[in-house]
Amino acid sequence: MIDVAAVSGSVNGTPARSGSGLGAAMRAALLVTALGALAGCGQRADLKPRAGKEMPPPPYGRADRPKSAELLETPTLAIPKRSVELRTRSEERDDDPFDLPPPENIP
Numbered sequence: 001m002i003d004v005a006a007v008s009g010s011v012n013g014t015p016a017r018s019g020s021g022l023g024a025a026m027r028a029a030l031l032v033t034a035l036g037a038l039a040g041c042g043q044r045a046d047l048k049p050r051a052g053k054e055m056p057p058p059p060y061g062r063a064d065r066p067k068s069a070e071l072l073e074t075p076t077l078a079i080p081k082r083s084v085e086l087r088t089r090s091e092e093r094d095d096d097p098f099d100l101p102p103p104e105n106i107p
Contacts, residue, residue: 047072
């Protein structure tokens with residue numbers, strides 16, 4: 001025979017609590033807070049320095065200060081385009097003239 005009290009988790013006729021103990025209002029508040037924080041991540045407005053702060057000084061050789069959009073722009077050298085095709089299968093490597101063994105007489 002199966003003991004119903006052991007299966008349901010009740011002790012002395014008192015039903016067991018289920019869940020994490022957070023009330024529905026608390027869960028709703030956490031959800032609203034999390035969604036509000038997530039919505040703030042996608043803001044698409046111009047960046048402005050905080051009150052009392054200034055933009056960084058202009059780079060050497062430039063008279064005017066760059067705008068925030070210019071500072072966020074990635075230069076071409078930072079993200080070079082791939083000029084070689086990725087290898088799709090194993091192939092023998094070409095001989096590398098710079099792949100030299102270490103010198104034998106190291107002090």
